[in-house]
Amino acid sequence: xxxxxxxxxxxxxxxxxxxxxxxxxxxxxxxxxxxxxxxxxxxxxxxxxxxxxxxxxxxxxxxxxxxxxxxxxxxxxxxxxxxxxxxxxxxxxxxxxxxxxxxxxxxxxxxxxxxxxxxxxxxxxxxxxxxxxxxxxxxxxxxxxxxxxxxxxxxxxxxxxxxxxxxxxxxxxxxxxxxxxxxxxxxxxxxxxxxx
Amino acid sequence: xxxxxxxxxxxxxxxxxxxxxxxxxxxxxxxxxxxxxxxxxxxxxxxxxxxxxxxxxxxxxxxxxxxxxxxxxxxxxxxxxxxxxxxxxxxxxxxxxxxxxxxxxxxxxxxxxxxxxxxxxxxxxxxxxxxxxxxxxxxxxxxxxxxxxxxxxxxxxxxxxxxxxxxxxxxxxxxxxxxxxxxxxxxxxxxxxxxxxxxxxxxxxxxxxxxxxxxxxxxxxxxxxxxxxxxxxxxxxxxxxxxxxxxxxxxxxxxxxxxxxxxxxxxxxxxxxxxxxxxxxxxxxxxxxxxxxxxxxxxxxxxxxxxxxxxxxxxxxxxxxxxxxxxxxxxxxxxxxxxxxxxxxxxxxxxxxxxxxxxxxxxxxxxxxxxxxxxxxxxxxxxxxxxxxxxxxxxxxxxxxxxxxxxxxxxxxxxxxxxxxxxxxxxxxxxxxxxxxxxxxxxxxxxxxxxxxxxxxxxxxxxxxxxxxxxxxxxxxxxxxxxxxxxxxxxxxxxxxxxxxxxxxxxxxxxxxxxxxxxxxxxxxxxxxxxxxxxxxxxxxxxxxxxxxxxxxxxxxxxxxxxxxxxxxxxxxxxxxxxxxxxxxxxxxxxxxxxxxxxxxxxxxxxxxxxxxxxxxxxxxxxxxxxxxxxxxxxxxxxxxxxxxxxxxxxxxxxxxxxxxxxxxxxxxxxxxxxxxxxxxxxxxxxxxxxxxxxxxxxxxxxxxxxxxxxxx
Numbered sequence: 025x026x027x028x029x030x031x032x033x034x035x036x037x038x039x040x041x042x043x044x045x046x047x048x049x050x051x052x053x054x055x056x057x058x059x060x061x062x063x064x065x066x067x068x069x070x071x072x073x074x075x076x077x078x079x080x081x082x083x084x085x086x087x088x089x090x091x092x093x094x095x096x097x098x099x100x101x102x103x104x105x106x107x108x109x110x111x112x113x114x115x116x117x118x119x120x121x122x123x124x125x126x127x128x129x130x131x132x133x134x135x136x137x138x139x140x141x142x143x144x145x146x147x148x149x150x151x152x153x154x155x156x157x158x159x160x161x162x163x164x165x166x167x168x169x170x171x172x173x174x175x176x177x178x179x180x181x182x183x184x185x186x187x188x189x190x191x192x193x194x195x196x197x198x199x200x201x202x203x204x205x206x207x208x209x210x211x212x213x214x215x216x217x218x219x220x
Numbered sequence: 221x222x223x224x225x226x227x228x229x230x231x232x233x234x235x236x237x238x239x240x241x242x243x244x245x246x247x248x249x250x251x252x253x254x255x256x257x258x259x260x261x262x263x264x265x266x267x268x269x270x271x272x273x274x275x276x277x278x279x280x281x282x283x284x285x286x287x288x289x290x291x292x293x294x295x296x297x298x299x300x301x302x303x304x305x306x307x308x309x310x311x312x313x314x315x316x317x318x319x320x321x322x323x324x325x326x327x328x329x330x331x332x333x334x335x336x337x338x339x340x341x342x343x344x345x346x347x348x349x350x351x352x353x354x355x356x357x358x359x360x361x362x363x364x365x366x367x368x369x370x371x372x373x374x375x376x377x378x379x380x381x382x383x384x385x386x387x388x389x390x391x392x393x394x395x396x397x398x399x400x401x402x403x404x405x406x407x408x409x410x411x412x413x414x415x416x417x418x419x420x421x422x423x424x425x426x427x428x429x430x431x432x433x434x435x436x437x438x439x440x441x442x443x444x445x446x447x448x449x450x451x452x453x454x455x456x457x458x459x460x461x462x463x464x465x466x467x468x469x470x471x472x473x474x475x476x477x478x479x480x481x482x483x484x485x486x487x488x489x490x491x492x493x494x495x496x497x498x499x500x501x502x503x504x505x506x507x508x509x510x511x512x513x514x515x516x517x518x519x520x521x522x523x524x525x526x527x528x529x530x531x532x533x534x535x536x537x538x539x540x541x542x543x544x545x546x547x548x549x550x551x552x553x554x555x556x557x558x559x560x561x562x563x564x565x566x567x568x569x570x571x572x573x574x575x576x577x578x579x580x581x582x583x584x585x586x587x588x589x590x591x592x593x594x595x596x597x598x599x600x601x602x603x604x605x606x607x608x609x610x611x612x613x614x615x616x617x618x619x620x621x622x623x624x625x626x627x628x629x630x631x632x633x634x635x636x637x638x639x640x641x642x643x644x645x646x647x648x649x650x651x652x653x654x655x656x657x658x659x660x661x662x663x664x665x666x667x668x669x670x671x672x673x674x675x676x677x678x679x680x681x682x683x684x685x686x687x688x689x690x691x692x693x694x695x696x697x698x699x700x701x702x703x704x705x706x707x708x709x710x711x712x713x714x715x716x717x718x719x720x721x722x723x724x725x726x727x728x729x730x731x732x733x734x735x736x737x738x739x740x741x742x743x744x745x746x747x748x749x750x751x752x753x754x755x756x757x758x759x760x761x762x763x764x765x766x767x768x769x770x771x772x773x774x775x776x777x778x779x780x781x782x783x784x785x786x787x788x789x790x791x792x793x794x795x796x797x798x799x800x801x802x803x804x805x806x807x808x809x810x811x812x813x814x815x816x817x818x819x820x821x822x823x824x825x826x827x828x829x830x831x832x833x834x835x836x837x838x839x840x841x842x843x844x845x846x847x848x849x850x851x852x853x854x855x856x857x858x859x860x861x862x863x864x865x866x867x868x869x870x871x872x873x874x875x876x877x878x879x880x881x882x883x884x885x886x887x888x889x890x891x892x893x894x895x896x897x898x899x900x901x902x903x904x905x906x907x908x909x910x911x912x913x914x915x916x917x918x919x920x921x922x923x924x925x926x927x928x929x930x931x932x933x
Contacts, residue, residue: 168224176278208270213265216269
């Protein structure tokens, strides 16, 4: 178990979720922080255990974060929704962070050592530019089409199946699927243009 | 990007265009976008992109699971998904090394892992590892994924669920029971190893073929609980969110968050599976969880035989055909033993349920061997009927040897059997309101009651030595026979003979056996009836004993009912506590009675107290209250008795007598109650029956008051 394991058990996450539930924006950020820290702690522990060459299935990361954070918290529907929202954002940050690091490694060999061994590769094979351009395009989509962007985030970054996305986003399956198609076309179009 | 308003329009147009055939989209865009060329181009571009599907980075989600064929867990390659439960997914998986085999691999679903789920999962793995039975899917292997999520591989059971298998194979009733027996044994095995299954249902029993024979296998010990150390701690509380399927086979104590759950919860589930195998539908059926939960709280399942007859005709036909029979024949096949066995397994009161799966299995085996089953009340006539069925030839011989009782009862039984076929269905429909376990006995009794032509009195007259010979060594049996013979004498209006047997039965039950149960109460009731029928007032000590016992028995079942009946009993003796209003008490009693299961027993208790309260009020001259109570009793009686039931007819007559004895008599009530008897068709009550004579006498007495009496007209 990593040192972070005991840190967020019980009250902090419960309290945080309660505040998120009552619409507290700061609590939303705190939740993201908690989940993010947890994901990173797990990833670091994994690297320490199995060595750096190992690529990690991100599904497992999110999953394990869920177990750790919710070991003692009531796993109600609201909590699931908040958790996966936060987990999607956290995963996105981690991927972007990793992609930037890779990109910077190409240009700048003298990067700080601290950043280097933090994370195993979570998205094997994805070109750095793609991750960054998706991040950027998704940012634009969010400002124009909030719900479809959320569907993408949950599906892509939190690894939820479409029925689960629909449940967590609180929409019907048909709506979630239409949102996904729209957002996907919109993003691919956007990234295609950006690449030109 | 467009401006915000046009982006909104874009999304809307895109969505609506998606629902159109590709050929129609262009015209749609043209119409929708009007002069906005930019919007139109943008929409067309998005739709074109959509038709290409996912590409680039979006197609490589770091989190979307790899297709099943490429995923591995431990030494297993995942093939298709076999099933998804509330917490786990079961994959068909393939192992190549060290041996090549297919297994069912169970994992926890994404986001479902919580301490509770992990504990349950570990519990299931532990439970399966403890068990070793040919009818329980074995566990092969277990481990954890890299992120620490547990999994285990168990025996893959490629076969349909039990119910589906039976229907597909069109197994008759015997074959179905034959397949349930090993399931009972498997669960008994689990219980002996300290494991409670907790979620038995037809879907959790799969039928595989082994050497050309069907072998049921119990799977999914997902909510299994180790019994040592904790009782219900590990059992999932049912929540409204759970699928209906979870509830259909759940015992009442398990459905009750405060219920005490032990291995007998599995007995209930086995009973529910048996019920469905027999009747084609589960004991309680509803679209909504709340309805099933409510039924579990207060209702007793209808006997399977009655349930078959209550199905819609096409449904009943389907169910019967899957059992290679007709609805009527199926109902007949189920009535009696199988009804009793199913309902005993489905007793709400765990103390009255089978103690273990083995006991249930034993009774099912007894039934298949045509021996008496423990689920049915052990009355002499029933034992005799079983005996006759098993040993027709031997009985024929022993008739010569054993004397009048056996011969006469066998004859009565055969007569009843013949009449049975033509009449049973009609009777069944009428009897449905009552506990149908009694239907059989009542039916035979009614034949005796309604047909004075049976040489029954000769038979009864010579029965004393036979009773001593057959049952003398067993006071419980002797009391049961004495009660039956006594009531038969009452039905024949021979109160003196009746009293002799009933008093002996009462003595055996209370003095010799120290029993204070519903049998004792029925005996007291019959003794009181004997007194009233002979025109004398029953001994007050006897009445008080019966009322006290009725209150005690009701109290054991339901504290509120007991209290209210006790208050009414006090009213009867004119020492009612202040504030004990008859109207309020009656309303409470009716309400409590109507939500109680096993109503016939409680009907005896409630009826006993109410009748004597009516008598008491009439004695005290509280006519109005007496009338009110009388009407309540009438309503309850109509609810409990079938229209042509001998007991119903006798009851209304006796009740009318009670009203007639008041001074002044409650004429209106008497006439009303008597009309219920006189309007009975002749096939149920022959024109020359003694009861009709009694009714006519009483009617005449009401019209021509006795010489000494003067009543305002």
